Amino acid sequence: xxxxxxxxxxxxxxxxxxxxxxxxxxxxxxxxxxxxxxxxxxxxxxxxxxxxxxxxxxxxxxxxxxxxxxxxxxxxxxxxxxxxxxxxxxxxxxxxxxxxxxxxxxxxxxxxxxxxxxxxxxxxxxxxxxxxxxxxxxxxxxxxxxxxxxxxxxxxxxxxxxxxxxxxxxxxxxxxxxxxxxxxxxxxxxxxxxxxxxxxxxxxxxxxxxxxxxxxxxxxxxxxxxxxxxxxxxxxxxxxxxxxxxxxxxxxxxxxxxxxxxxxxx
Numbered sequence: 001x002x003x004x005x006x007x008x009x010x011x012x013x014x015x016x017x018x019x020x021x022x023x024x025x026x027x028x029x030x031x032x033x034x035x036x037x038x039x040x041x042x043x044x045x046x047x048x049x050x051x052x053x054x055x056x057x058x059x060x061x062x063x064x065x066x067x068x069x070x071x072x073x074x075x076x077x078x079x080x081x082x083x084x085x086x087x088x089x090x091x092x093x094x095x096x097x098x099x100x101x102x103x104x105x106x107x108x109x110x111x112x113x114x115x116x117x118x119x120x121x122x123x124x125x126x127x128x129x130x131x132x133x134x135x136x137x138x139x140x141x142x143x144x145x146x147x148x149x150x151x152x153x154x155x156x157x158x159x160x161x162x163x164x165x166x167x168x169x170x171x172x173x174x175x176x177x178x179x180x181x182x183x184x185x186x187x188x189x190x191x192x193x194x195x196x197x198x199x200x201x202x203x204x205x206x207x208x209x210x211x212x213x214x215x216x217x218x219x220x221x222x223x224x225x226x227x228x229x230x231x232x233x234x235x236x237x238x239x240x241x242x243x244x245x246x247x248x249x250x251x252x253x254x255x256x257x258x259x260x261x262x263x264x265x266x
Contacts, residue, residue, distance in 0.1 A: 011074055011084045011105060013098055015091040015117015016040070020202035021048035023118045031115060035085035037077045039070065044089040044228055046203050053085070067097070071104045078110045091119040094143060095172055121170040124198035124230050127208060132168045134236045140167035146174045146181060163188035168234035175199075175229040179217035185233055186213050194237035199229040210237075 012031045017023040024032075032038065032052040040050065042061040050059060062070055077084045088096040092114050105112050121143060125132055132141045142162045146153070162169060163185050174181060175197070182195070195216040199207040209219045213233070220229075 008111070009078055009081050009083050011077075011086055011110060011112040012115060013086045013088055013092045013096070013101070013112060014115045015119075016045060016049055016087040016089055017118035018090065018120050018123035018201040018203070019044055019046045019049070020123075021046055021051065023123065023202055024049065024052070025115065025117065027115050028117065031083075032085050034083065036082040037073070038085040038087065039073060040087040041089055045087065049087070067100055067104070070101065071108075074101075074105060074110060075108055078108065088117070089120070091117045094119060095145065120172070120198075120201060120230050121232070123201035124170075124196070124232060127198055127201055127206070128196055128232070128237070130196075130232075130237055132170075132232070132234070132236050138166060138168050138234055138236050140165060142167045142169045143172070144169065145172045146177055159184050160188075166235075168232065168236050171231040171233070174231055175220060175225050175227065178220050178231060181231070182213045182217050189213060189233060189235075193233060193235065194239070196232045196237055197225065197229055198232070199223075199225050201230070 012035060014028045014031055015025075016028070029052050032049075033054060035057065036054075037058045037060070038050065038053050039060045039062050041063050043063045053059065060073055065073075074084055074086070086101070088098070090096070092098045093116070098114070102112055121132075121141075133139050142165070144157065144159070144162060146159065159169075159181065166188065169185070171181065178197070185193070191212065191214045193213050195211055195213055197209040197216060197220055199205075199209075207223060207225070209216065209223065211219050216231075
């Protein structure tokens with residue numbers, strides 16, 4: 001007898017954003033409402049996010065599950081023909097284990113798709129009221145992490161290498177090593193370089209710490225922060241920063257363009 005034909009289902013990897021329910025995308029909310037199964041990381045999520053699920057949704061907290069256990073839940077949902085909302089903190093493109101999970105789903109022939117979310121660094125910058133790129137000061141943002149009890153970093157991606165660029169640096173999964181990291185960055189950014197730490201951005205217990213590479217570690221340790229925080233470092237965070245007008249919004253832009261196009265001018 002042939003095996004029973006499976007009803008088509010999809011695993012929806014959904015960016016849950018920084019945790020606030022009102023920062024979910026419309027697409028994310030619709031998928032939560034219509035998916036009979038929802039896997040989520042309880043460590044980082046505001047419970048209001050799950051209020052978008054139907055009352056009979058099977059809710060599975062993954063914070064204490066390994067990758068094989070998570071995959072088993074997804075396979076079981078596939079076998080019963082039920083769509084899955086797989087919530088990822090922030091955006092699935094950053095530190096979400098998307099690659100490991102989709103590789104396993106492909107091996108099982110299980111379809112999947114991805115819905116983006118608000119990245120934690122973007123939510124943090126919004127709370128700070130800060131643009132991370134400032135004309136003629138810094139035009140690049142480095143999103144990175146450090147190695148502690150985690151997988152190894154590629155040798156070329158050392159913090160020192162990134163620091164040499166002077167870019168705004170956003171460190172994820174690094175709050176427990178902030179004293180060591182601040183010391184590493186001083187050589188390139190200077191001891192007075194502004195630093196901000198944002199804990200649980202957009203959630204009810206959010207906390208913002210501002211300081212410099214000299215004193216930020218003291219503040220973090222005093223607040224006893226151990227997880228769910230991003231660290232932002234760079235001159236773009238300077239309070240009341242004055243800067244050059246961006247070319248896009250410069251009133252003289254059209255005059256410059258005409259002058260450059262005149263015959264004989266370069």
